[in-house]
Amino acid sequence: MGKEAAPGEHPPKGATDDVIWRQLPAVSSLLNTEKGRALVQEFSHHQVVSAIRHTLAQIRQELRSRVEAFPPSAAVILEQATAFLRRQQQRSLRRVINATGIIIHTNLGRSSLAEEARQAIFEIAGGYSNLEYDLESGERGSRQGHVEELLCRLTGAEAALVVNNNAAAVLLALQTVAAGREVIVSRGQLVEIGGSFRIPEVMAASGAILVEVGTTNKTKLADYSRAINERTAVLLMVHPSNYRITGFTASVSLEELISLGQQKGLPVMFDAGSGYLLDLGVEALAAEPVVQKAIQSGAALVTFSGDKLLGGPQAGIILGRRELIARMRSNPLARALRIDKLSLAALEATLRLYLDPMTARTRIPTWRRLTLPMEEIERRAKALTEMLQRVQPELAISIEPQESQAGGGSLPEEGLPTLAVTIRHPLLSAEGLARRLRQNDPPIIVRVAHQQVLLDPRTLEAEEFSFIAEALSKIGGGQKAE
Ligand SMILES: *Cc1c(COP(=O)(O)O)cnc(C)c1O
Numbered sequence: 001m002g003k004e005a006a007p008g009e010h011p012p013k014g015a016t017d018d019v020i021w022r023q024l025p026a027v028s029s030l031l032n033t034e035k036g037r038a039l040v041q042e043f044s045h046h047q048v049v050s051a052i053r054h055t056l057a058q059i060r061q062e063l064r065s066r067v068e069a070f071p072p073s074a075a076v077i078l079e080q081a082t083a084f085l086r087r088q089q090q091r092s093l094r095r096v097i098n099a100t101g102i103i104i105h106t107n108l109g110r111s112s113l114a115e116e117a118r119q120a121i122f123e124i125a126g127g128y129s130n131l132e133y134d135l136e137s138g139e140r141g142s143r144q145g146h147v148e149e150l151l152c153r154l155t156g157a158e159a160a161l162v163v164n165n166n167a168a169a170v171l172l173a174l175q176t177v178a179a180g181r182e183v184i185v186s187r188g189q190l191v192e193i194g195g196s197f198r199i200p201e202v203m204a205a206s207g208a209i210l211v212e213v214g215t216t217n218k219t220k221l222a223d224y225s226r227a228i229n230e231r232t233a234v235l236l237m238v239h240p241s242n243y244r245i246t247g248f249t250a251s252v253s254l255e256e257l258i259s260l261g262q263q264k265g266l267p268v269m270f271d272a273g274s275g276y277l278l279d280l281g282v283e284a285l286a287a288e289p290v291v292q293k294a295i296q297s298g299a300a301l302v303t304f305s306g307d308k309l310l311g312g313p314q315a316g317i318i319l320g321r322r323e324l325i326a327r328m329r330s331n332p333l334a335r336a337l338r339i340d341k342l343s344l345a346a347l348e349a350t351l352r353l354y355l356d357p358m359t360a361r362t363r364i365p366t367w368r369r370l371t372l373p374m375e376e377i378e379r380r381a382k383a384l385t386e387m388l389q390r391v392q393p394e395l396a397i398s399i400e401p402q403e404s405q406a407g408g409g410s411l412p413e414e415g416l417p418t419l420a421v422t423i424r425h426p427l428l429s430a431e432g433l434a435r436r437l438r439q440n441d442p443p444i445i446v447r448v449a450h451q452q453v454l455l456d457p458r459t460l461e462a463e464e465f466s467f468i469a470e471a472l473s474k475i476g477g478g479q480k481a482e
Helices: 017-023 027-031 034-042 045-065 074-089 115-125 148-155 166-178 199-206 221-227 254-264 291-297 322-329 332-336 341-353 357-363 365-370 374-391 430-438 462-475
Strands: 102-104 159-163 182-186 209-213 232-238 268-273 301-305 316-320 396-407 416-424 447-449 452-455
Touching: 027 034, 027 045, 027 074, 034 045, 034 074, 045 074, 102 365, 115 341, 148 159, 148 291, 148 316, 148 341, 159 166, 159 322, 166 182, 166 199, 166 232, 166 268, 166 301, 166 316, 166 322, 166 332, 182 199, 182 221, 199 209, 209 221, 221 254, 232 254, 254 268, 254 291, 268 291, 291 301, 316 322, 341 357, 357 365, 374 396, 374 416, 374 462, 430 447, 430 452, 430 462
Parallel strands: 102 396, 182 209, 182 232, 232 268, 268 301
Antiparallel strands: 159 316, 301 316, 396 416, 416 452, 447 452
């Protein structure tokens, strides 16, 4: 090491900040050490200076809050600055490997996009596009034009509008058709979804007045009927998604509510949640509302997410009557909630895949995972087991019947049968092993049950197996448990 500032002396009792500060080496002297010069080579002068300043400021802060404190040596300061530079170099938002078997995992980014959608993002991101430009006339166009017709064709709706997410869709719809007026909802449907979307709160934000009818477990058509008055704007139905009321229950079907709405001349709005367009008879999805059916039944507005069962990017889709959609389009809030061009590109590409249901099933990862045949799951489970056993013979690995989950609010109870690869480490606890896997690059996210780590091949791609094997081999089998 080159010129090194010696560790400072203990500051005299009652030292002021100024005294402590003067005992720390100067930025220029730190830069002038061997280590400092190496860092400048690796990063840049600008970044190293700013990392050193940041580190010195932190040390100053720490010294201030302690009575007995020695200023650290130059080597220690540079070590801290290096750690800061390395942390800064790594992107915070990173790809992870999802071995949990939860297909639409909200914390892990919900749906993975089809190759077609990824290509569309790549192409549109790198250049200019006809986002709001009509190539025919050479005049201004609408970003909605890229998907509206497609959505109408796929669902049978009269008109469509896409926004940032489904929460925005519900907000815009209610604000447009019901601000200052009453919206009737069953008490059993005042749900909270994903910890932040609460129907009563979205309703309040829209300026609509919530009228709750029925009780938590029972709501009858007569309850809606009695609540209708001249201030009523909409009858709202919300798919409870992540929650079921079972036992002594009664609820009104969408069809019944629509026929009541027709009698009273009131529109029915349906928040379908998931965007289920592909009724392939997946047993675990039997309770999910199919979007086309809701439109066919005569719902005036249907809203859903782009990144749940639809398998596309984050987006909110509003389908419905032409006149209502037109009012939403000219609502100033629509501008604040509008979809960005990259999501729009991915959404259009995803929707195009639905023009042929078999293509959608095989090209959209969410659907591929939902309908993965048991033989394929078994094949993957065996291949993964073999690979792991080979790199890490000390692990106790077996294959066990388990359940995967659709996730994303679909189906709180029913799982999809799967075969999980279970791992026990000779020294690490299951939680400890899960933590080590999470710290891997790329991070591997697993489920822990019955003191075992579970890897569900349903949400893993074959290319990801080698990352898991490598991670386990790095963790090792014989070292001391933490
Ligand atoms: C998920 C969900 C929402 C929120 O959708 P985001 O796209 O996450 O904003 C709203 N309503 C229902 C019924 C849902 O299931």
